[in-house]
Amino acid sequence: MLTLVIGGSASGKSAFAESLLAEMAGPRVYLATMRASDGESRGRIARHRAQRAHLGFTTVECPLRLEDAPVPEGAAVLLEDLGNLVANEMYAPDGAGEETEQAVLRGVDALLARCRDLVIVSVEVFSGGDKYAGDTLRYLRVLARLHIALAKKADRVAEVACGQAVYWKGGKPT
Amino acid sequence: MIFVMGPLFSGKRSYARTLCGEDEMIVDVQELAAPGADLTALADRLAARYRVVVATETGGGVVPIDPGERAARERAGRLSCLLAARAETVVRLFCGIPQALKGELP
Numbered sequence: 001m002l003t004l005v006i007g008g009s010a011s012g013k014s015a016f017a018e019s020l021l022a023e024m025a026g027p028r029v030y031l032a033t034m035r036a037s038d039g040e041s042r043g044r045i046a047r048h049r050a051q052r053a054h055l056g057f058t059t060v061e062c063p064l065r066l067e068d069a070p071v072p073e074g075a076a077v078l079l080e081d082l083g084n085l086v087a088n089e090m091y092a093p094d095g096a097g098e099e100t101e102q103a104v105l106r107g108v109d110a111l112l113a114r115c116r117d118l119v120i121v122s123v124e125v126f127s128g129g130d131k132y133a134g135d136t137l138r139y140l141r142v143l144a145r146l147h148i149a150l151a152k153k154a155d156r157v158a159e160v161a162c163g164q165a166v167y168w169k170g171g172k173p174t
Numbered sequence: 175m176i177f178v179m180g181p182l183f184s185g186k187r188s189y190a191r192t193l194c195g196e197d198e199m200i201v202d203v204q205e206l207a208a209p210g211a212d213l214t215a216l217a218d219r220l221a222a223r224y225r226v227v228v229a230t231e232t233g234g235g236v237v238p239i240d241p242g243e244r245a246a247r248e249r250a251g252r253l254s255c256l257l258a259a260r261a262e263t264v265v266r267l268f269c270g271i272p273q274a275l276k277g278e279l280p
Contacts, residue, residue: 006269126181128235129247130204144183148270157269168271 002112003119003156003170006147012163017078017121018052024076024117030057031069031077033084048080063088064095066107075115082122082150086143091135101142105149120150124159175221176280177257178228180267189265189272190226193280199226203257204250209242213249217256227261229254 003020007013021028030052036042049059057078062069066085071077079085082104089095089103096103111118125140132140151157156170165172176193180186190199203220207213220227233251238244258264263277272279 004269124181126183127231127233129232129238130182130230131238131243132182141183148185151269151271157271159268168268168273 001117001156002108002150002154003117003158004147004150004154005119005121005158005160005165006124007160008124011124011160013121013160014048014080015051016158016160016163016165017080017119018055020119021057021076021078021117022055026074026076026116027072028055028057029071029075029077029115030059031062031066031071031079032059033063033079033081033088035063035088064092066104067110069107069111071111071114073114076117076119077111077115078119078121079111080121082120082146083125083143086146087139090139090142101145101149104146108150108153122147122150175224175257175261176226176263176265177254177261178226178265178267178272179231179254179258181231181234184267185270186228186230186267188270189267190228194225198224199228200224201228203227203229203253204232207246207249207253209245209249211249213253213256217253217260220257221260227257229257 005013005017032045034041034045036045060069060071085104086100089100090097108120126144151169154169157168158165159168178186178190187201190201200220206216229250232247238247258276261276263280264275265272265279266275
């Protein structure tokens with residue numbers, strides 16, 4: 001089952017996504033996309049690790065090439081987050097560059113073929129107007145296209161605001 | 175008239191194309207809210223002429239420092255309210271998924 005969770009910065013989307021994983025069977029894998037490049041990102045990573053410590057996740061670093069992520073058969077996987085992965089693929093020297101959209105979709109398909117449940121967390125960055133240019137505009141376009149493609153593929157799509165989930169597709173597991 | 179709105183790149187245009195032909199729709203109407211334009215008359219005109227009117231939501235994020243951009247954002251928001259008031263159906267898109275804010279999904 002594929003679930004897409006989208007929310008703004010500090011909207012509680014991670015905690016919500018983790019609560020979904022807590023209900024799921026199988027080995028739990030956390031696919032971490034953030035590269036620890038400075039004090040701020042290291043602090044963020046430490047906070048998220050502590051937040052999910054009780055859930056027994058195996059953390060797998062996956063800043064690039066989702067397709068190659070070592071995920072065991074039947075796992076429940078939390079990918080956090082898509083906005084970061086897309087930025088890495090588009091702008092890292094060893095990333096997919098122009099091929100980012102296809103690379104990410106291939107990666108998601110590869111994961112779905114192996115794991116039992118996949119929860120993808122992503123960021124809402126599209127409501128701040130339309131005056132963007134250059135790299136920012138290109139980034140927004142690619143991320144938006146992936147959101148639409150993944151929402152189509154997903155069984156559930158949830159928007160999170162102040163820790164509350166609004167389901168745009170599917171619904172709360174019963 | 176059906177008013178279709180939503181954030182940037184949320185699939186508004188693709189959705190509008192499922193409702194009517196290109197000649198019966200207009201997109202990016204937030205750009206038409208020029209300084210000094212009579213927004214009420216503009217909304218009346220758009221609602222009378224088109225079956226589907228599409229606007230991008232531009233009111234989120236930080237208020238722009240530039241007075242021109244600030245005013246444009248303000249007018250765009252007002253125009254959307256006027257269009258929604260005239261529409262029998264208002265649809266908001268999120269990641270390509272439509273939700274009716276007013277009336278029923280067509």
